[in-house]
Amino acid sequence: MSEPVAVDAMGGDHGPGETVAGAVVARRELGIPVVLVGHSGAVRAELTRHGAVGEIGVVHAEDVVPMTERGAGAVFSTTTSLTVGCDLVRRKEASAFVSAGSTGAVVSCAIHGIGRAPGVLRPALAIALPSVTGGATVLIDVGATSDPIPEMIAQFALLGASYAQLVLEVADPSVGLLSIGSEPGKGNRLTRRAGELLAGLPLRFCGNVEGHDVLAGTVDVIVTDGFTGNVVLKNVEGSVRAALTLVAHSGAAGAEELRAVARRYAPEAHGGAALLGLIGTVVVAHGSSRAATIARACAVAHDLAEGGVVTRFADRLTPEAAR
Amino acid sequence: MSEPVAVDAMGGDHGPGETVAGAVVARRELGIPVVLVGHSGAVRAELTRHGAVGEIGVVHAEDVVPMTERGAGAVFSTTTSLTVGCDLVRRKEASAFVSAGSTGAVVSCAIHGIGRAPGVLRPALAIALPSVTGGATVLIDVGATSDPIPEMIAQFALLGASYAQLVLEVADPSVGLLSIGSEPGKGNRLTRRAGELLAGLPLRFCGNVEGHDVLAGTVDVIVTDGFTGNVVLKNVEGSVRAALTLVAHSGAAGAEELRAVARRYAPEAHGGAALLGLIGTVVVAHGSSRAATIARACAVAHDLAEGGVVTRFADRLTPEAAR
Numbered sequence: 001m002s003e004p005v006a007v008d009a010m011g012g013d014h015g016p017g018e019t020v021a022g023a024v025v026a027r028r029e030l031g032i033p034v035v036l037v038g039h040s041g042a043v044r045a046e047l048t049r050h051g052a053v054g055e056i057g058v059v060h061a062e063d064v065v066p067m068t069e070r071g072a073g074a075v076f077s078t079t080t081s082l083t084v085g086c087d088l089v090r091r092k093e094a095s096a097f098v099s100a101g102s103t104g105a106v107v108s109c110a111i112h113g114i115g116r117a118p119g120v121l122r123p124a125l126a127i128a129l130p131s132v133t134g135g136a137t138v139l140i141d142v143g144a145t146s147d148p149i150p151e152m153i154a155q156f157a158l159l160g161a162s163y164a165q166l167v168l169e170v171a172d173p174s175v176g177l178l179s180i181g182s183e184p185g186k187g188n189r190l191t192r193r194a195g196e197l198l199a200g201l202p203l204r205f206c207g208n209v210e211g212h213d214v215l216a217g218t219v220d221v222i223v224t225d226g227f228t229g230n231v232v233l234k235n236v237e238g239s240v241r242a243a244l245t246l247v248a249h250s251g252a253a254g255a256e257e258l259r260a261v262a263r264r265y266a267p268e269a270h271g272g273a274a275l276l277g278l279i280g281t282v283v284v285a286h287g288s289s290r291a292a293t294i295a296r297a298c299a300v301a302h303d304l305a306e307g308g309v310v311t312r313f314a315d316r317l318t319p320e321a322a323r
Numbered sequence: 324m325s326e327p328v329a330v331d332a333m334g335g336d337h338g339p340g341e342t343v344a345g346a347v348v349a350r351r352e353l354g355i356p357v358v359l360v361g362h363s364g365a366v367r368a369e370l371t372r373h374g375a376v377g378e379i380g381v382v383h384a385e386d387v388v389p390m391t392e393r394g395a396g397a398v399f400s401t402t403t404s405l406t407v408g409c410d411l412v413r414r415k416e417a418s419a420f421v422s423a424g425s426t427g428a429v430v431s432c433a434i435h436g437i438g439r440a441p442g443v444l445r446p447a448l449a450i451a452l453p454s455v456t457g458g459a460t461v462l463i464d465v466g467a468t469s470d471p472i473p474e475m476i477a478q479f480a481l482l483g484a485s486y487a488q489l490v491l492e493v494a495d496p497s498v499g500l501l502s503i504g505s506e507p508g509k510g511n512r513l514t515r516r517a518g519e520l521l522a523g524l525p526l527r528f529c530g531n532v533e534g535h536d537v538l539a540g541t542v543d544v545i546v547t548d549g550f551t552g553n554v555v556l557k558n559v560e561g562s563v564r565a566a567l568t569l570v571a572h573s574g575a576a577g578a579e580e581l582r583a584v585a586r587r588y589a590p591e592a593h594g595g596a597a598l599l600g601l602i603g604t605v606v607v608a609h610g611s612s613r614a615a616t617i618a619r620a621c622a623v624a625h626d627l628a629e630g631g632v633v634t635r636f637a638d639r640l641t642p643e644a645a646r
Binding site: 214 | 426427501551
């Protein structure tokens with residue numbers, strides 16, 4: 001039996017009420033071993049409501065990192081649910097860590113508490129977005145590293161390609177660089193230099209892609225910096241919702257059919273983003289996650305840990321890429 | 324009678340066939356005075372097809388800037404349709420210039436050939452995107468300046484607010500800064516510093532907005548750098564198209580109703596982006612523009628020139644903002 005997935009009971013906009021409920025769903029309905037990390041009093045009160053005391057373990061953490069914490073400040077306390085959760089992964093007492101806490105704080109705590117994989121400069125958050133063609137495209141980085149240097153973006157491409165191999169089951173994923181013109185050399189300084197580096201990597205690099213390619217199934221992996229990637233991810237959600245609202249207002253389609261499309265691109269559709277580049281598995285769930293999303297994030301984390309996604313990255317990080 | 328709008332006959336993916344047809348539509352159907360700039364032989368051949376020789380003036384330009392030109396290189400030739408067109412505006416022989424050429428090249432030629440408004444560090448491209456709430460949001464910059472410094476983003480906000488006053492007819496437009504978290508201080512280095520500057524400007528600044536706010540009608544103006552803005556603009560187009568394709572596949576709605584929504588966010592919906600911050604009026608049309616889009620871009624250019632949008636900016640650029 002594998003180690004449990006550690007779930008941050010304190011993270012997210014809705015607190016232990018939703019995170020504990022999510023862990024209960026993951027355990028009972030998805031059969032995933034979980035352990036809750038957070039203030040034991042609050043967590044046990046929620047477990048009692050579900051009749052799950054004794055069924056799901058609790059690791060006490062005295063403190064909580066507020067959702068407004070951007071990152072660096074969160075690593076100095078060893079008693080928060082974030083630092084305690086990451087420590088469980090480091091000590092291999094948990095197979096993975098799931099949190100709906102502040103992205104910046106989760107990333108900082110994961111870097112410091114779990115550690116980067118050998119050669120990795122910075123981790124990146126990856127999400128698989130469904131495309132209109134029926135497949136999916138991995139978008140990386142969606143918010144772990146908002147000011148990367150070009151060498152980091154080149155590494156994100158390698159991390160994204162490994163992730164696509166695992167989650168999309170594509171043997172040799174195609175990779176596009178998100179930019180503002182399809183010709184090589186178009187883009188901002190960061191992107192132009194990243195494009196030069198990507199051309200020299202052992203990757204099926206297809207050059208620049210643009211904003212309209214994100215859902216078009218143009219490539220298997222789209223790589224960008226964490227600022228642009230996060231804006232784009234949320235813009236996809238907002239744009240799809242806007243389009244469907246307009247169709248609904250026109251009275252042209254049934255509400256149920258529209259909801260089905262909306263769900264594909266809702267924040268809770270993907271469960272959470274995989275934080276890649278560490279020597280342990282971490283999944284960052286949306287801050288607004290409800291119980292079902294937390295449960296799905298547990299399933300993603302469990303699959304990643306089982307799939308050995310961490311060791312796959314190490315194989316791909318060539319000395320040139322890791323420079 | 325006002326000076327004509329100069330139309331770049333050579334720019335765009337489809338060449339004089341579409342640009343000349345667009346100018347003819349602008350003249351005949353929209354009543355806008357236009358003059359075509361390009362190789363006179365090629366332009367006259369197209370005018371002949373429309374029976375419009377003598378009806379629409381032609382200013383000869385010997386050379387063409389290729390669509391792959393990123394910018395700087397385009398300013399060194401004085402014989403291209405871009406430099407000749409911008410020169411017409413500078414000499415006030417045209418009220419505005421419309422081009423579907425390479426954005427980078429148009430921006431460079433406009434800066435050098437027309438000149439920046441007093442105090443403006445760099446121009447920015449603005450587009451009004453319809454929101455689900457029925458109004459619109461001005462997105463600025465969508466691609467003129469891909470590597471701005473924070474002071475430029477603060478100026479873009481002032482330019483965007485003036486533009487919103489003109490095109491949205493909002494007396495005191497609200498302005499949001501596109502970032503990756505709603506709390507102040509979230510974002511990349513560029514955005515965090517820009518946010519500090521924006522807080523000190525004579526603007527109704529509402530703090531950070533996120534990718535899902537672009538079509539939600541949250542604010543009247545969303546300001547960002549030209550790289551992120553261009554990616555977002557194209558992502559809106561692609562995401563809306565993807566959502567509607569999925570609805571169509573589900574069979575839940577009629578094709579005509581879906582096309583109506585798609586058209587709202589198609590590249591040709593807005594005619595073109597207004598290049599703000601110059602002492603003349605320039606509209607950049609999408610490279611893939613067909614005749615109808617070129618005609619609409621002429622109408623936008625004509626309205627901007629008539630509306631005195633250029634002089635409005637000068638009034639807003641306070642010494643602090645122009646620093």
